[in-house]
Amino acid sequence: MEIQIGRGKAARRAYGIDEIALVPGPRTLDPSLTDTRWRLGGIEREIPIIASAMDGVVDVQMAVGLSKLGAMGVLNLEGIQTRYEDPNPILDEIASVGKEEFVILMQRLYAEPIKPELIEQRIREIKAQGGIAAVSATPAGAVKYGPVVARAEADLFFVQATVVSTAHLSPESITPLDLAHFCQEMPIPVVLGNCVTYEVALNLMKAGAAGVLVGIGPGAACTSRGVLGVGVPQATAIADCAAAREDYHYETGNYVPIIADGGLITGGDICKCIACGADGVMIGSPFARAQEAPGRGYHWGMATPSPVLPRGTRIRVGTTGTLKQILRGPAQLDDGTHNLLGALQTSMGTLGAKNIKEMQQVEVVIAPSLLTEGKVYQKAQQLGMGK
Secondary structure, three states: OEEEEEOOEEEEOOOOHHHEEEEOOOOOOOHHHOEOOEEEOOEEEOOOEEEOOOOOOOOHHHHHHHHHOOOEEEEEOOOHHHOOOOOHHHHHHHHHOOOOOHHHHHHHHOOOOOOHHHHHHHHHHHHHOOOOOEEEEOHHHHHHHHHHHHHOOOOEEEEEOOOOOOOOOOOOOOOOOOHHHHHHHOOOOEEEEEEOOHHHHHHHHHOOOOEEEEOOOOOOOEOHHHHHOOOOOHHHHHHHHHHHHHHHHHHHOOOOOEEEEOOOOOHHHHHHHHHOOOOEEEEOHHHHOEOOOOOOOEEEOOOOOOOOOOOEOEEEOOOOEOHHHHHOOOOOOOOOOOOHHHHHHHHHHHHOOOEHHHHOOOEEEEOOOOOOOOOHHHHHHOOHHHO
């Protein structure tokens, strides 16, 4: 239903994850009976959670650790890991600088050229330790480094930008990335994003995407919505893009997973994304809080070091537990940020969903008071959901 903003301008109401709730159906089941497995690019994982390609979240060891725990992490090929042979002193510097000097420091550190030999080295380091080598680059980076990624035999290639579309206009001096040609020529599956609309998601699928990332601006460290005013709240964005997936599957028989990317902090957030139609999620800040994370308790956006228009900031997330505790438990916190798999399994059991496909079909209601109703003491004492 359209809403009139003013004469000549109508709008559609969109909903965020915090504005919805999941409704239990007529049956329940024991969480141990739920099946959370999913597939992306021919790779099956027990846990439908991907760690974001951010320098404070994923390095070689995190990628390996996530793989061994049943999930996966994506390495940023245009970040610290591929600019410096030893990233540790650089990460120490990022964690130690004051907030006033942060952006200028980041712009200087990220001015160091990307080294193709380090791209190949990092991929081979992940694979040598039994990890899934999933890597990410911008469309411009994909043009430059696609052959290197293919030569190193990465498992998945994520082509990511704030907004990716198949209809990109560039100056005459710049040849834009032909996404369909790139997907066809790459010897490994290519995941494309980010988008928030039915039309763009459908076009990315037609271009050959092995998966589509959904989300513009909701990330904990992202400031794109403030800087650019661009974005669609996640619940609506996921539902719209999932509808494109279903139509594309009906027309072609090819099922392309939808991955909700950004702004997800708790197990409940993950459950609601899947209920809106996502097959999996990509999260950053919850993993940045792991003891093994490279960010030293900090988290920053991929566009933070932009030399022209930074669209991210550094946030202090702290360190709350090990990667295993955050992903599989046992939880040491009561706010939904530990044992994300257990939260998903328990929610699915409560809703009577045996697998991800059934979880996508559960009833959703608009519930703006979901996180505040009856929580006055938690809020006042900053406990549980009131933190």
